Amino acid sequence: MLLISLLLLSSLSYAQTLPQLLTKHAPETLRYISTDGNTSYVKKNNGVLGLVVGYRSSDFLSDKTYSDFLITDSPDKVRIAIEVIPEHHRELNISKLHQIFVTRLGQDKPTEVGKGRYPQLHLGDEWISFYRPDVRQIILKNIITSKEYKIGLNKKSNPFFFPYYAMSSASHFVYSDINNKGFAQLNVFDLTTNKAQTLLKADQPGTFFEICQEKDYFAVGEFPYEGVQRGSRILHYPKRSTKPSGYSTLYSSRDSDQGSMVCLKDSLYFVKTTHFDSTLVSKKTEAAKITLADSKLEIKSNLENVTQLIRMDDRVLLPFREKLYVLEGNSNIEEDVLQGRPDAGE
């Protein structure tokens, strides 16, 4: 892969307007929607999570009135992870544990797998990992066999640290951490030996490693935290062997980019800093796309304060305040199109 030259930035094309995601559901209730719009999970007012498949709707998970629900899917589209957030508006604890359930995508039979944060499904959705901030452990669990691994993180760093993780193969689990001196680390946990090794270490303190993956590769981004002036880089690890090794630099910049990477088959999205005002210590950020084949960088939004990007089914979404923009995938699934009878003539 080519190292992107800073000069390239001058020829960036700015997106005009992004389409908003239009669905049949009230935007604030929607928690998941498939690309075809046929399957969706919605939050009801009284602490209930409902599933809508076609015209059939069922309420299947209920909690207290002020509980909220989050849904995480995976590119394998077999299962989803559901988080139940208790007392969402009364217990304002950024590290509180959520109840985590899994169910097959489009089904309403959840099974509890544990308590923690940021669940991720891996390898055909047969594995799930989540983080427990109270004990500073990543739990990696096989959903079928219930076999569980506990991976401890450094306890002396930021109490509000949340790691990134990905299962690169059936035997290796990659996760981020921060050492005692504030240097970001990327470790690989070997499931066969139950031991972790450092894969990558930051040169300077004040940055974090972020991970996203696709079928053929996984990417590691190093970005600085807010209030720290550092450059950014994105590394590309092809999945050649079970243990990750050998990367190429996909992107490198002096800008303090924000991250929030989304890996796709042929491209990678992230939030890029397009302007930094050193007097006011404030920046403008936009969604950017790198094409893997030629490392071409494109700015895809024009909103000035993009904070996060999400992948959901085959869409890349940009949540911005109350709106939800679509960067990749179809945006209008509001209309119902009745399919004609197969035998009906013209």
Next chain:
Amino acid sequence: MLPRFSLSQYSKSILGMALWGSCLFSFAQTPPLQTPEKIDYPGMIETFEKIIGVDQTKLSRKIETLLKEQKPFNEKIAQNIRMDTDFLNSVILHSNPGYIKLASGDKCRFYSTLITDLLKTAEGKVKNILISYTDAEDKLYSVVLNKRDFLNKVVLNECPSIAKHLSDFEIKNLDKTIEKILFEVPSSKDHCSNIHLGWQVNPQTPFLCQIRDYIEEAKRGEGDPKDLTQRRQLSRVLEGKFNIVQKDYLENLCKNLDEKELFCGEFLNVSFWNKIASGLTNKIYLDEICKNALGTNSLSNLQYKECLSRLKRENDLCLYNPDISEGLTPHMQCDYLSLALNHSRLRSDYADCPGLSANQIFNNTSRLLLEFSGDKIKNHIGQCSVIPTAETLLFNQSVDNDEDWKLEACYFDKIKERDVCQKTFFGNYANHPYSYTNIVAQALINTRGAAQRTTCSMVDESTYNPLLLEYKSGCHIIYNQENCTPTDCPNKIVFNDRPFDLMKTKGRVEFEYYPLSVRSERTAQTYLFEHNLKKKPINILNTTMVKSYFKRAKNPLIHGIGCAENLLPTFFRTQSLRQCSPLPFIIDGMIEDKDRFSFTIRTAIDSLQAPRIMSWSQVYSGVKSYQESHPLKIWTLHAID
């Protein structure tokens, strides 16, 4: 004689006009100064030197003549007392423009500035004052008065309030007077403008600057050499009345009375670390940073100095600290942190352990409460997150709103044959009856026959050693410091070297920061601020409202709740639709550049000593996203009036 102070002659003219414009000076008895007939070489400085020369000659001649011819001044018949025009010309030409500005408000301010030796004439310090007045028959007179007569016969008659200030600034009363003066440090340009204006109209300012000038003159050995030793002795006494911070403050103020930008620049542009070095602000901001940098648990003055010098060179020194209780890290780099601290004004003279808090509502609420009350932090046992928890509880109890405190410690009482439960929090704060240590002690008294005076200590499991004599007797609550918050704290109790396992806890605290339903509106913390503390909230919806609020408010504070994923996106990622972790925050300062601005902000998980800088756009996104997830869809960004 050339003027003592180098200054812009233009500004002198402007300030002079202000003096002329005041009601003091209406009689023009002498013709205006003539332009010199011959100018050796053209140029403003040359012309000005000649003007001064003419002024000096003219004033001394006039005094000389009047002293020979004048009638004794009788204040009982004198009317329409005015300053003499030539005297005034001389004052304008020879005085520091800052002091002219100070004198230009009204007659009494002019008199105060004159009698405190801040104004000068061609003769230097004013010894003789030329005034004009009319008698009962409206006949105009001019007279020269010495300073004493001027004070007694004119100043105290026309401005009796000056007598009080004269008394306040006598050496015997000086301590008390200084104690009452607020040397306010600004947190923003607008705030600083208000402070600067306040000093300009403050009747005490001339007296404070007199002391500052007196000390400076004595140090430099100026004035009459005969009484220099005596003046130096007195100046040492005066100097001892002010602390180093107040002295620096006065230096800045008296030098820059007419230069708001320079006055404010001293506060807002100088590195915050220099302010700490000069004693202008509390060392607490350095504590954790320096302990980490030097790898020590306590800091001597020498170590502080060493650390300060490293801070100026090593920008990353501020990022991390070893104590997780301090909250979210990394903080900003040292230069940004210094900038944020320079513009921040929230009370931060204590630590409240956001890293060990189970509910960020407590941190935000107590930060506001302690800012409003200014109360001393009370003694506590356990984590320092006991402070925000107990302060929030105390406030809610004081307004009869602790029903939602449902966290209870219970034990089985054999005599009563039932569970005895008491509301609680883990730790002890000012011996509050809900303190867990008190409840455990009471349980031991009731169930184990412990002595009435039994008290319990809280001991971190890493320091607890059952073999040590100190733990062989008494009550000890053993807990894990890194896994204990005031509302959730796994622990075991040891009493007289034996475990006591009757204690159980149940319930939780269900406070609302903003109301979640119409029914619960009256119990929300924001409602209590408004109705019980009379802190009126103002909805902040756009940048115009922000700017106008910061311009107007004396102590600007904005608080609210936003989604952590928008406020701090590099710390908290979004991976699901509508993911929003509600995070309370307080904005307490504004950094401006032309018409743009950023905020200084502390989210409830940030250390009090490490604010962050955030753009309006980030704050707005955070609040707007939270509004979407709020059951009532209310706007959660409010300024406090």
